[in-house]
Amino acid sequence: MKTSNEERRKTPEELLKLIEKESRGYLKIFIGAAPGVGKTYMMLREGNELLKKGVDIIIGVIETHGRAATAAQIENLPIFPLKKVDYKGKQLEEFDLEGILERKPQYVIVDELAHTNVPGSKNQKRYEDVMELVKAGINVMTAVNIQHLESLNNTVEQLTGIKVRERIPDWILNEANEIQLIDTPPETLHERLKAGLIYKPEKVEQSLKNFFRIGNLNALREIALREVADDVDERLESYKLEKGIHGMKGANEKILVCVNYRPNAERLIRRGWRIANRLKCQLYILNIPLIPVHKMDKETRKQHRLLEKLAKDLDAEFHIRALGGRKPEQLIIEFVEEKGITQVVLGQSARSRWEEILKGSIVNKIMKGTKYVDILIVADGVDNRE
Incomplete structure (x- = not known):
């Protein structure tokens, strides 16, 4: 008689989770310590590699922030049109969730995960759009900075003196199949900023005195490195638990x-x-x-x-x-x-x-x-x- 954990009969709840896991899309999050580290750049470069392999991939929304090097990485990636939304007498552009769901590509690039959608959109936040795509079986690549995590809001404000308005719940990281940290030393970021590669010239001096102070960047970098390291540990623990290697640490806490x-x-x-x-x-x-x-x-x-x-x-x-x-x-x-x-x-x-x-x-x-x-x-x- 076979009695191993792997071969035992699964409960209805376990079967349902297995079905949901197999039918959902792949979610990859590019995460960084600050603007300008190269998240969007790397995401677009990976997107082009998939395109060259014959993968049906499109850009749902992208923010280059006027950075020429980032814009150049779009290359041959097809861009899905943004939808028009009427708001207070103005016509604004927003990510077209409904259009992407109907188009159903294999992969879609959705930048600025912490973005708040224009009022009147189906979902209030872009991360909700992303999760809807993933649940529909569409693979998503997206990007976000560490300061947008909800649980770090107070810590970031204490470190930088800046209140981050756009935030995402931390559970979104647990939903990701893969998290890739784009790490850039603070000194390199300073050079990029001074060279006008991150913000327009008129914003450089103010940024250097505020958010982009070396102390802030070092602290944010350490937080980002620790957060991703913790995520790896958690995934390892989940794998061990799933395979019955040992019991869940802290299960009774x-x-x-x-x-x-x-x-x-x-x-x-x-x-x-x-x-x-x-x-x-x-x-x-x-x-x-x-x-x-x-x-x-x-x-x-x-x-x-x-x-x-x-x-x-x-x-x-x-x-x-x-x-x-x-x-x-x-x-x-x-x-x-x-x-x-x-x-x-x-x-x-x-x-x-x-x-x-x-x-x-x-x-x-x-x-x-x-x-x-x-x-x-x-x-x-x-x-x-x-």
Whole structure:
């Protein structure tokens, strides 16, 4: 009798995943630390190599940003026309998702993965267009910079002082069949920038003083290298798990992030996501509002919706627990026991030191009310609790 893991009968869920995997397209993401590293250039060059081999490949949308060397790489690649979208009395051009789906090429190049589509488009974000193409069985090559990852938003802003508006959820990397890092040393990027190969001359000086400072580029490069290295490790672990080589590391870990409506809420959620992602485990977000959501003022309700959306983008479970006359720490302890939480992420207490002395520390109360639970306190960066 055959009893090996490979030869056992698959469950209906496993069969469905296998069918979906075999019918979906191949997704390759070119990723870099900053604009100008050569992602689009390399993507187009690879596209031309496929074209020469007789592969049916087209360009769905491309952004050369006026870079002659990048534009030259288009060579013989056919470009699919952009669609016209009427918006506020103007006619704008946008990636034609419906047209590509009808054309159904073997491969399509879709640049600027983090792009936000023109209002009125089928999907709000271009990464949603890309996933729709992949699910339809079309192979996609796309490109993005590391600063656009949702979980790195706060880190990038702290490093560079720049708030990145266009963002993509981190799970998109897990959907990729292949990730290729285009690595260029910061000194080389500086030379390209000064030579006018990245931006127009009028933007060079400002860029050198802001985003393209050597310190920023080194930090972003290190983040990009680490992110791709972590992705390789995760794929290896998934392969070992799939083949039954060993059990899943961190399978019993569960991370809980407790948030209110303070400015550090998004930062806490992103920190929790990165911990959960490293351990390959579930992330929970717990919100304990002082008043019901429907009674909140307009600004607080807006912030509440943003937290819910961020949790959804990071594939986390978002939970709301009403106080009901109880204290926040009691609800947190109950949630920890209910879900089997192993790590709790909290922000610095808004209480003053005198309040903590008189009323007791919330952290200490949670520690006393739970067993075998690690608690991480994430600093606000500014100590204003005197």
